[in-house]
Amino acid sequence: MSGGPARVVACPDGPLLVRGDVEVVDPDGRPVERHRRTVALCRCGATGIPPWCDGSHKVVGYRTPRPETPPAP
Template sequence: MNAEPVSAEADIEHPDVILCPGGPMLLRGDHLVQDADGSTHRTERPVSAVCRCGKSSRPPWCDGTHKVIPDRDKP
């Protein structure tokens, strides 16, 4: 059975990392995330949200805090 090559266009349509404007970084699939203390966390969900605003109460994971901070302070 021959596997079909994956085109560059297919990679663009299904990225592993998505940066949400003013919000988190979404990771699709299996990733390792390092927090500010240097601890490494493996993603366990099909899609994981990593905080980019620095205000989450559950770092490195997004808790939605970016929704209540002023736009000028968002990533």
């Protein structure tokens, strides 16, 4: 990640994918050790390894709202 701002991708039905220079801290402000450059933050609440995603959204059937279909011309 050179230069540009950190980017977060809200993955449909899944986690928040974070690329770039972001410090992840716990509720007391202590840094959470990051093992890789790109990380996935749990969004469904079901992960066993918070704050990271462990794929549990698929097990619990987590669904994000679908973007509205553009109206027909």
